[in-house]
Amino acid sequence: MPQGSRIASAVKDFCIPVRVYYEDTDSAGVVYYANYLKFMERARTEWFRSLGFEQDLLRREDRIVFAVRSVAVEYLRPAHFNDLLEVSATLTEHGPMSCTFEQVVRRAGAEPETVSPETVSKGVVRIACLDAITLRPQRIPQRIVEEMASDR
Numbered sequence: 612m613p614q615g616s617r618i619a620s621a622v623k624d625f626c627i628p629v630r631v632y633y634e635d636t637d638s639a640g641v642v643y644y645a646n647y648l649k650f651m652e653r654a655r656t657e658w659f660r661s662l663g664f665e666q667d668l669l670r671r672e673d674r675i676v677f678a679v680r681s682v683a684v685e686y687l688r689p690a691h692f693n694d695l696l697e698v699s700a701t702l703t704e705h706g707p708m709s710c711t712f713e714q715v716v717r718r719a720g721a722e723p724e725t726v727s728p729e730t731v732s733k734g735v736v737r738i739a740c741l742d743a744i745t746l747r748p749q750r751i752p753q754r755i756v757e758e759m760a761s762d763r
Contacts, residue, residue, distance in 0.1 A: 625658050626699040628719065633692055641689040647732045648682065651714045654700040655736070658712075662758040670743045673752055677738045680709060684734035695719040696731070705759055708748045709739045 629650050637643045656666060659677075669675050690696060697719050704711040714736060718729040742749045751759075 624699065625654070625661060625701065626697045627654050627657050629653065629696045629698050629716075631690055631692055631694045631696065636692050640692050642691070642694075642731075644684075644686060647684060647686070647716055647734070650696065650698045650716055651700070651712075651734060651736060652679075654698040654714060655712060655738070658700040658702070662755075664755060664758070674743045675749050675752065676741050676743045676746075678741055678746075679736060680739040681737045682734060684732060686732050688729075688731045690716070690718070690731045702759055703735075705751070705756065707750050709737055710751070710759065711735060711737045 631642055635642050635646045659666065666677070669677075695718070697717050699713075699715045699717075701713045702710055703713050712735070714734045715730060716732040718731065740749045740751045741747065
């Protein structure tokens with residue numbers, strides 16, 4: 612697959628459950644906006660784990676880390692204390708040193724559309740591969756690129 616191309620068939624519909632705890636909410640009982648970023652981070656971490664890559668081992672053994680380079684989030688509906696959410700992470704593009712995910716947060720059981728009545732937030736997150744010591748851009752190791760591009 613050419614570098615910098617759109618992903619046709621990486622891990623599709625990858626999703627994790629997230630329960631909204633009291634600590635996730637603001638004084639109005641609504642999920643605080645920054646916590647959606649935490650939920651999305653968890654989904655991307657679990658996505659990497661599903662490919663067989665643990666972030667701590669990548670740092671220690673490969674001397675790389677992944678860091679958010681840019682993020683664009685839309686807040687569509689409020690989520691509240693004790694809601695059960697589903698948070699998706701879909702790889703849509705990758706280059707030699709970065710990759711892009713589309714992520715959706717929806718109430719559990721909602722239809723998997725881009726925007727449905729149960730979708731509460733959606734975002735596009737670009738992450739960069741960095742040298743763990745210098746924090747300078749680093750090529751994504753080939754074995755990771757191969758797993759990202761594999762049909763799962």
